[in-house]
Amino acid sequence: MTPATMGEMWTTVGSTIASFMFMWAIVRQYFPYELQHFLEKYTRNLISYAYPYIQISIHEFGGDRLKRSEVYEAVEAYLSANSSTSAKRLKAEMGVESSNLVLSMDDYERVDDEFRHIKVRWALSLTSSSMQPMPYYREAQQEKRYYRLTFHKRYREIITNSYLDHVVKEGKSIRVRNRQRKLYTNSPGYKWPSYKQTMWSHIVFEHPATFDTLAMEPQKKQDIIEDLLNFSKSKDYYAKIGKAWKRGYLLHGPPGTGKSTMIAAMANLLGYDIYDLELTAVKDNTELRKLFIETTSKSIIVIEDIDCSLDLTGQRKKKKSDKSSEDDETAKKNLPIKEPKEESSSSKVTLSGLLNFIDGLWSACGGERLIVFTTNYIEKLDPALIRRGRMDKHIKLSYCSFEAFKVLAKNYMNLDTHPMFDTIHQLMDEANITPADVAENLMPKFPMESAEARLLNLIRALEEAKEEATRLKANEEQKDELAKEETTGLKANEEQKDELAKEETTQSQDS
Numbered sequence: 001m002t003p004a005t006m007g008e009m010w011t012t013v014g015s016t017i018a019s020f021m022f023m024w025a026i027v028r029q030y031f032p033y034e035l036q037h038f039l040e041k042y043t044r045n046l047i048s049y050a051y052p053y054i055q056i057s058i059h060e061f062g063g064d065r066l067k068r069s070e071v072y073e074a075v076e077a078y079l080s081a082n083s084s085t086s087a088k089r090l091k092a093e094m095g096v097e098s099s100n101l102v103l104s105m106d107d108y109e110r111v112d113d114e115f116r117h118i119k120v121r122w123a124l125s126l127t128s129s130s131m132q133p134m135p136y137y138r139e140a141q142q143e144k145r146y147y148r149l150t151f152h153k154r155y156r157e158i159i160t161n162s163y164l165d166h167v168v169k170e171g172k173s174i175r176v177r178n179r180q181r182k183l184y185t186n187s188p189g190y191k192w193p194s195y196k197q198t199m200w201s202h203i204v205f206e207h208p209a210t211f212d213t214l215a216m217e218p219q220k221k222q223d224i225i226e227d228l229l230n231f232s233k234s235k236d237y238y239a240k241i242g243k244a245w246k247r248g249y250l251l252h253g254p255p256g257t258g259k260s261t262m263i264a265a266m267a268n269l270l271g272y273d274i275y276d277l278e279l280t281a282v283k284d285n286t287e288l289r290k291l292f293i294e295t296t297s298k299s300i301i302v303i304e305d306i307d308c309s310l311d312l313t314g315q316r317k318k319k320k321s322d323k324s325s326e327d328d329e330t331a332k333k334n335l336p337i338k339e340p341k342e343e344s345s346s347s348k349v350t351l352s353g354l355l356n357f358i359d360g361l362w363s364a365c366g367g368e369r370l371i372v373f374t375t376n377y378i379e380k381l382d383p384a385l386i387r388r389g390r391m392d393k394h395i396k397l398s399y400c401s402f403e404a405f406k407v408l409a410k411n412y413m414n415l416d417t418h419p420m421f422d423t424i425h426q427l428m429d430e431a432n433i434t435p436a437d438v439a440e441n442l443m444p445k446f447p448m449e450s451a452e453a454r455l456l457n458l459i460r461a462l463e464e465a466k467e468e469a470t471r472l473k474a475n476e477e478q479k480d481e482l483a484k485e486e487t488t489g490l491k492a493n494e495e496q497k498d499e500l501a502k503e504e505t506t507q508s509q510d511s
């Protein structure tokens, strides 16, 4: 068939040449190396006169042949999202950084893509190296894969300036979404022996908590979700206002109200890694800075129970004997007593070191990081540590409300409503119970335990909590009464003493 227009003619020439080159890529391996080299050089020169297309190659391995090229990996991810629907020959592999099966275009396969109405073609090809492979990097050296992008030369500018950037950005974010996330810790067990320094070590982070499963009032939950999503999309905004791209969250509330669960939900929402920083294992401010610099972008740095981690007030660390008065206070508030973390006497991290870690010059490195502190006792923290700007958002996690209970009932029993809910609602207004305790009661104690039995367990727990609260209140009132009586007695004594003294003075004056 004769091509009707010039455009079609170029298309025909182009696709003929492209097909020729594609065929050549397959058959070239059967030619001796020297002949391949010779033929390629002269054919390329000849083709470049007639060929209206531009080609860009992206090789799997860089000059050092050891590390996969980041751009290649991004293109691979971008095309795997694209090619799984359009390519005819796909290969299935386990993702390097994920446990999912990843589909991508097979060797010598081609896929078409479109960008601002411009059609481009990607092909995956292979070359074999003439070099003797090193034993450990055999694969990297023997089979060299590369992607070849072909487009018409009239689109050179748009493709090189915008399309490639778009592919790499998209590919990187697909990789972030698909990667296996990590939970890092610097626990004392991971000291590097020769330097005696703590180091990060990690396991795969697989916590199933999400904001859907988190028991909390819906409006409060929505505010937090929006705040987090807003943060993750605000790179340009932070740059514009000249602030490091990071945000501090302070989660406070009694034990078992979901502080750790919320951190896991945050990480799952944003696809971030978690660095669980054990401050008591950090030797000094220098080591803290080193650990901080080693954290990567898109991560949450967590310091749990910050009040127990260090003496952040600069005062003498409390001795065991000093604890009793503190414990009295705790008992008054009906909170379980938190054991202090491992003795931190060897740690010389100071409050100023920690503040530097949050918002000093070093804190700007890396970007896109959340810093989360948790505490059961917000009132114990130095105001400088938690002022807005450092801890931008303070979130109070509290005892279970009826709204929060409904989330747990849905999660644990798939119940939206039940006649027993009214009693539970009423009791929850009168008694304090943590979401952890509610969850424990809703869990079946044996297979097939009925919903009624589990709700009854919860009602009993609520009644106990109510009785306990009434008992504690009565105790408090009794203590207040005794204190009042004591004060009245002391006052009467004082008055009697004054009276006697007055009488004595009168008598001595008379005599």
Ligand SMILES: Nc1ncnc2c1ncn2[C@@H]1O[C@H](COP(=O)(O)OP(=O)(O)OP(=O)(O)O)[C@@H](O)[C@H]1O
Pocket: 213, 214, 215, 216, 253, 254, 255, 256, 257, 258, 259, 260, 261, 262, 376, 435, 436, 437, 439
């Ligand atoms: N708000 C909640 N939503 C869903 N589950 C919760 C919630 N709060 C607690 N839980 C359940 O209770 C368990 C303990 O909660 P979590 O460890 O998150 O509490 P915490 O406030 O961090 O406690 P602590 O102060 O002792 O560290 C969790 O594993 C979870 O099953």
